[in-house]
Amino acid sequence: MFAVTTNDVPGYRITKVLGEVMGLTVRSANFGQNFTAGFRSLAGGEMPEYTKVIYESRFEVMQRMWAEAQQRGGNAVVAMRFDSGSIGNFTEFCAYGTAVVVEPIDPPQA
Numbered sequence: 820m821f822a823v824t825t826n827d828v829p830g831y832r833i834t835k836v837l838g839e840v841m842g843l844t845v846r847s848a849n850f851g852q853n854f855t856a857g858f859r860s861l862a863g864g865e866m867p868e869y870t871k872v873i874y875e876s877r878f879e880v881m882q883r884m885w886a887e888a889q890q891r892g893g894n895a896v897v898a899m900r901f902d903s904g905s906i907g908n909f910t911e912f913c914a915y916g917t918a919v920v921v922e923p924i925d926p927p928q929a
Contacts, residue, residue, distance in 0.1 A: 820885055820888070820893075821921065822881065822895070822896040823895070823897055824898065824900065825897065826897055828897065828921050832924050833919045833921055834919075834920050834922055835893075835920040836917060837888070837892060837893045837917075837918040837920070838891070840888045840891065840893070840915065840916060841883075841884055841887065841913055841916075842879070843880060843911065843912070844879050845906060845909050845912075846910055873912075876910070880913060884914045884916065887918070888916075892920065893919055895920070896917065896918055897916060897917050898916050902914075
């Protein structure tokens with residue numbers, strides 16, 4: 820399964836467009852992560868507690884988007900993007916793109 824940010828996949832042709840697919844999650848850090856990150860913010864720099872939440876969220880929404888594409892019969896997602904936003908104290912993460920069926924332009928020789 821391909822997931823690319825481009826509108827096509829080099830070496831492949833799109834034979835069928837299946838429509839938009841997406842994965843979505845809304846997350847918050849737990850009390851311990853917020854407490855520790857609050858102290859880290861006094862010194863500045865990266866807050867690994869939040870980095871971990873964001874990294875896991877992006878992976879989760881990618882998995883959900885891929886699952887929806889496969890459910891529709893796709894083997895690739897083109898024009899894939901990430902989006903995020905805040906809802907109160909929570910953060911929403913979304914991955915979206917267009918599910919397609921691709922096939923190699925030049926099939927491999929036996």
